[in-house]
Amino acid sequence: MSMLNFFKGFAVTFGKLNHATKSGKVVTTSYPKEKRDKPPRLHGRHVLNRYDDGMEKCIGCELCASVCPANCIYVRGADNDPTQPTSPGERFGFIYEINYLRCIHCDLCVEACPTQAITETKLFEFSFTDRKQAIYTKEELVVDDTGKPQHLPWEDWRPGEDEHTSAWMRATSPSGAASYEGKVQWAAELGYGTRAPEKGQSKHNEEGNQ
Amino acid sequence: MFAGLDPLFLGDAGTIEILLIVILKVVIAFALLLVSVMLYIWWMRKFIGAMQNRIGPSRAGPFGILQTLADGIKLFFKEDLIPNQSDKLVFKIAPFFSIVPALLVFTVVPVAGDFSNSGDGTVTWFGNKTFVQLADPHIGILFVLAMSSIAVYGIMLAGWSSGSKYPLLGSVRASAQMVSYEAALGLALVAVLMKTGTLSTHDIALSQNGGITNWGLVITGFIPFIVFFIATTAELNSPPFDLVEAEQELVGGFHTEYSSIRFALFFMAEFMNVITMSAVMVTLFFGGPGGYYPSFGPAWLWGLFWFVGKVFIFASIFVWMRGTLPRPRYDQLMDFGWKILIPLALGWVLLLATLDVFEDRGNDGGLSQILVLIISVTTLTLLAGLLMKSIKIGKQRRELEGEEVFG
Numbered sequence: 001m002s003m004l005n006f007f008k009g010f011a012v013t014f015g016k017l018n019h020a021t022k023s024g025k026v027v028t029t030s031y032p033k034e035k036r037d038k039p040p041r042l043h044g045r046h047v048l049n050r051y052d053d054g055m056e057k058c059i060g061c062e063l064c065a066s067v068c069p070a071n072c073i074y075v076r077g078a079d080n081d082p083t084q085p086t087s088p089g090e091r092f093g094f095i096y097e098i099n100y101l102r103c104i105h106c107d108l109c110v111e112a113c114p115t116q117a118i119t120e121t122k123l124f125e126f127s128f129t130d131r132k133q134a135i136y137t138k139e140e141l142v143v144d145d146t147g148k149p150q151h152l153p154w155e156d157w158r159p160g161e162d163e164h165t166s167a168w169m170r171a172t173s174p175s176g177a178a179s180y181e182g183k184v185q186w187a188a189e190l191g192y193g194t195r196a197p198e199k200g201q202s203k204h205n206e207e208g209n210q
Numbered sequence: 211m212f213a214g215l216d217p218l219f220l221g222d223a224g225t226i227e228i229l230l231i232v233i234l235k236v237v238i239a240f241a242l243l244l245v246s247v248m249l250y251i252w253w254m255r256k257f258i259g260a261m262q263n264r265i266g267p268s269r270a271g272p273f274g275i276l277q278t279l280a281d282g283i284k285l286f287f288k289e290d291l292i293p294n295q296s297d298k299l300v301f302k303i304a305p306f307f308s309i310v311p312a313l314l315v316f317t318v319v320p321v322a323g324d325f326s327n328s329g330d331g332t333v334t335w336f337g338n339k340t341f342v343q344l345a346d347p348h349i350g351i352l353f354v355l356a357m358s359s360i361a362v363y364g365i366m367l368a369g370w371s372s373g374s375k376y377p378l379l380g381s382v383r384a385s386a387q388m389v390s391y392e393a394a395l396g397l398a399l400v401a402v403l404m405k406t407g408t409l410s411t412h413d414i415a416l417s418q419n420g421g422i423t424n425w426g427l428v429i430t431g432f433i434p435f436i437v438f439f440i441a442t443t444a445e446l447n448s449p450p451f452d453l454v455e456a457e458q459e460l461v462g463g464f465h466t467e468y469s470s471i472r473f474a475l476f477f478m479a480e481f482m483n484v485i486t487m488s489a490v491m492v493t494l495f496f497g498g499p500g501g502y503y504p505s506f507g508p509a510w511l512w513g514l515f516w517f518v519g520k521v522f523i524f525a526s527i528f529v530w531m532r533g534t535l536p537r538p539r540y541d542q543l544m545d546f547g548w549k550i551l552i553p554l555a556l557g558w559v560l561l562l563a564t565l566d567v568f569e570d571r572g573n574d575g576g577l578s579q580i581l582v583l584i585i586s587v588t589t590l591t592l593l594a595g596l597l598m599k600s601i602k603i604g605k606q607r608r609e610l611e612g613e614e615v616f617g
Contacts, residue, residue: 013261013534027263 035158043105044123046098047149048142049116056086056142057117060093064109064118072102073109093117096138101131121149125156217332218340231335235344243316247482248278254481254529261533282474290470295373304371305468305475307364311357312482317344318353319489319498320415322514326503331416333510341412342499342510350410351403354490355396358445361483362388365454368476369464380463383540384447384454390547391444391451397555398438401430401562402494411490415498426495430562435495437555442487444547447480448528450535453543488524489517496520549601557590 016024029036049057060077076095086092109118128134133154144150151157218228252267252275259266267274292298322342323331332339347353362385369381403409405426406417418424427435444451455463465476492498499513538546564586568579 009534010530013530016261016263017257019260019263024260025263026265028265030265030268 032156038122042122042124043107044121045100045126045136045149045155046103046109046118046120046141048093048096048118048138050143050147051088054145055088056092057115058093058096059087059089059115059117060091061114063112063114067108067112069106069108070102070104072099072104073097074099093138096141098136098141099134100126100128100136101134121162123149123155123157123161126152126154128154216341216346218338227336227338231338231340232344234335235342239316239321239344240313243313243482243485246485247478248282249275250485250525251278251481252276253526254532257526257529258533261530285474286471288470290472291467293373293467296467297371297373300367300371301467302472304364304368305472305479307367308361308479309364309475309482311361311364312479312486315354315357315483315486316489318347318350318411319343319486319493320346320412321489321517322499322510324503324509325415325419325498325500325513325516326509327420329419329503329509331412331499331513342513343412346410346412348410350408350412351399351414351490351494352409354411355392355399358388358395358483358487359392361479362392364476364479365464368468372464372467374467376461377464377466380454380461380466384464387447387451387454387543387547388445390544391441391551394437394547394551394555395441395445397552397559398434398441399494400559401434401555402426404559404562404566405429411493411498415493415500418497419500422497425497425500430495431558433554433558435491437551437558438491438494441547441551442491443528443531444543446483446487446528448484449532450537451543453537453540456537459537484525484528485521488521488528491524492517492520549597553594553597557594561586561590 012023015021018024019026051057058075060075062075062077065073065075074095074097075093077091078094080086080090080092086094105120105124107120110116110120140150140152142150148162151162218231255277256266256274267277270276270280292301320331320341320343323329323333325331331341333342334340365388366381366385369377369379369384372378402414406414408414408417414426418426418429422428443449447454453460455465465473468476497516499517501512501516503509503512564582565579568582
């Protein structure tokens, strides 16, 4: 019978040739041509958010810089001009730089931020030919007037990809605990990309990890 | 003897004409072989990708068909590194010991020609009758064996001249495997040669005209083909017998220190050998260019069609095996070669020889063919049983002596 099993193997690989069947389904994609959906918690490049009235959320507190394990964030705060404030509070971040040659996308800055000013998009497909380009400044990080992240020329945005880019998700999301099930963990004031509460672990699989 | 049986050399063609036709044949054969290797590697990667639920190469050209060309260009422009410790001359020559035999084997394979039932396997080019094969020496199929033996030198010298121990170990492993399976390969060949009574590849192909029952596969009784096929797989270092390289498990093997175009030559030789050995197998067991010849169109073209079709099927079976079978352990490989394939091939040759002798002598001794068959098979079974027993006892002894025994 072992001889028969030997030939069974050949039948298995031959069955894979028909891509229409379930066992022969192609599992790879022609990547740059077609992309597969990204996981909901993917950590990508950062954005600096604004309030609905256009005010910046960043208050220049430097908590993100101090929590960053890779030392990739550089922030300087300054007092707001009382007549033309940049942010609603006393101070604002007038320099904000992230060095993407160092960033490990751990999202600790997102957790540390008291005003939810810095969040991460799901974009990871960006590249640069120059060290200077790797350092994103505030002009590049801050969202545009509609609350969507800017599309920089060296970034590979596809249509629809910036829809859910305020993918603010805590690195260690408390939503994973059963008692948080059904509760929105973030204030729903994020301008763009406000999302429903996570369903928690019990239904996590139904939601689907793509 | 060099001229062989080709009617081109026997006819009244002038020297210049002969020279031109031969040069034309050389150029066509060389170009076609290189292109077919390119296409075969692409097909292999596509096919194996499909079997592994992948897409396979898809970028270079339509359906990625130029992928091999792109790889070749890349390898060609890489730095040709020659290790300091290496024996430089041998290191440089070794890849050619691999590629040249691979190319030469194809010279004796009848590629096309009128192999219909009444055909003589020739084609008329520019008013001269000739074979569609580069050379048809009398030694024919022995030339194939000789070339595959020389290819072992390429591997052995490559490993040795690298001046590093891993390639040396790899080449020892490779040459042990190739030499072992060459014995089984040769014995399986003997069966065909005995039945067809000639060494010339053209005559072997011609003798199989007239339908499947005349094919070497049938007249030698399947077993030599199976032995030949398995031994060829091992000889080609093609999976599942690719322990020589075993990318996933070992350092690269004999070509560890090679880079650039020299590495590409080894790579090319490997896949060229798959094609040429498939062609040899088709010639020996599957009637070469023989097949169904419709009345329209030139006959030699139909010969080419059948030949290419058969070779393609074989080459694809090699890919199928590559995508299916896991590697055996090295001692299993050696055991399989020496203890199963060689005795099997040898026993089958003896059986065929006995029946042949019986047919030649006629029924003068009062024995019937059935009786001869029964006696032969019984004797061979007895011998096989004794062999298995002795192998088993040998294994037990080694176990008693405390040696580590696998399998």
